[in-house]
Amino acid sequence: MRIADEQVDGLKFRNLQAEAMVAAQNRDPERAVELLRSGLELWRGAPMEDINSVKLQAGSAHWKEYHLKAIEMLVDLEFSLHRHRMLTPDLHRWTSFYPYHEGLHCRLAEAMQASSRTAEALVVIHGLRTRLAHDLGISTGPAVEDLYHRLLHGTYRTPVMLG
Structure with missing residues (x-):
């Protein structure tokens, strides 16, 4: 099966998060906020919550950490913009x-x-x-x-x- 990155929400999320980090480093907090919000809109519940696989469940911890880091970054950016x-x-x-x-x-x-x-x-x-x-x-x-x-x-x- 061949699936492009833009067809997988998790990969789209990570790409948007990476772009947001670059925008923040380039002192463009508005763009970073926009990208993070777009990425967080893709998030639906806990990753792999319905899958009975120890190996995949272990991987879900990484996704939860990415999610949390995106939230923390978004909150910091919004606070820096006095919102x-x-x-x-x-x-x-x-x-x-x-x-x-x-x-x-x-x-x-x-x-x-x-x-x-x-x-x-x-x-x-x-x-x-x-x-x-x-x-x-x-x-x-x-x-x-x-x-x-x-x-x-x-x-x-x-x-x-x-x-």
């Missing part, structure tokens, strides 16, 4: 897909804070803290705790980049 508020619906979706990802939860809280929704931002961080403690028996990292305290005490300023 925090626009990201709230996307961040809600992504934090439900990655319920233990501290960086995405912080970004959601920051986006809410940018919309003068401090109480909701604190609920997001509190929910993450509770989930990590209950489900995994761990505490949040210093960046989450710092954001929580800055939000709580009204000393929040500008966001930092995810990665």
